[in-house]
Amino acid sequence: AQSVSQHNHHVILSEAASLELGCNYSYGGTVNLFWYVQYPGQHLQLLLKYFSGDPLVKGIKGFEAEFIKSKFSFNLRKPSVQWSDTAEYFCAVTPRGSNYKLTFGKGTLLTVNP
Amino acid sequence: DADVTQTPRNRITKTGKRIMLECSQTKGHDRMYWYRQDPGLGLQLIYYSFDVKDINKGEISDGYSVSRQAQAKFSLSLESAIPNQTALYFCATSDGTPDTQYFGPGTRLTVL
Numbered sequence: 001a002q003s004v005s006q007h008n009h010h011v012i013l014s015e016a017a018s019l020e021l022g023c024n025y026s027y028g029g030t031v032n033l034f035w036y037v038q039y040p041g042q043h044l045q046l047l048l049k050y051f052s053g054d055p056l057v058k059g060i061k062g063f064e065a066e067f068i069k070s071k072f073s074f075n076l077r078k079p080s081v082q083w084s085d086t087a088e089y090f091c092a093v094t095p096r097g098s099n100y101k102l103t104f105g106k107g108t109l110l111t112v113n114p
Numbered sequence: 115d116a117d118v119t120q121t122p123r124n125r126i127t128k129t130g131k132r133i134m135l136e137c138s139q140t141k142g143h144d145r146m147y148w149y150r151q152d153p154g155l156g157l158q159l160i161y162y163s164f165d166v167k168d169i170n171k172g173e174i175s176d177g178y179s180v181s182r183q184a185q186a187k188f189s190l191s192l193e194s195a196i197p198n199q200t201a202l203y204f205c206a207t208s209d210g211t212p213d214t215q216y217f218g219p220g221t222r223l224t225v226l
């Protein structure tokens with residue numbers, strides 16, 4: 001079974017700082033990778049996803065993530081965060097072809113101070 | 115996502131009571147899922163359904179049951195609620211290929 005590790009439980013940044021949230025997965029085969037965001041009091045929304053092709057994927061609101069297969073990683077980045085990016089971020093993985101179950105990491109809470 | 119709705123949005127109940135949470139979707143997706151979210155634990159899959167006649171247990175199905183009444187409706191029941199079922203419950207849908215899931219607004223359940 002696959003698993004997902006998010007190393008940072010809570011990250012606190014000032015506006016305009018750069019962001020990188022770590023995500024590593026454990027699975028021997030090919031995977032689809034996702035980042036979801038949950039703003040305070042809201043439901044999860046898809047931020048970006050990787051299925052194949054260019055390992056650097058761009059999502060909404062200036063976020064991007066890079067898939068590094070050799071490191072089993074899919075880190076989320078943003079060059080300059082805003083106060084409105086305050087949210088909880090979840091990395092998720094599903095084995096390619098299974099198409100039935102996302103396995104989520106435990107989430108990273110990002111607080112951006114104005 | 116407004117295409118996935120959950121009712122109720124908040125519910126407070128007592129230990130031993132039967133509770134039903136409902137999920138409806140207008141996205142036309144065949145696949146539907148129920149998750150619970152606990153602080154610091156992320157989302158855990160309770161049940162999932164690939165179509166009306168296909169129901170599968172997830173990671174933490176004990177104490178829960180589901181009903182897929184139609185393609186658009188997937189209900190989660192707690193037959194006899196207990197306090198450690200206090201959590202935020204999310205319904206999600208997907209069209210399966212590839213498996214991008216779309217989440218409802220959540221139901222905050224408190225069991226006293």
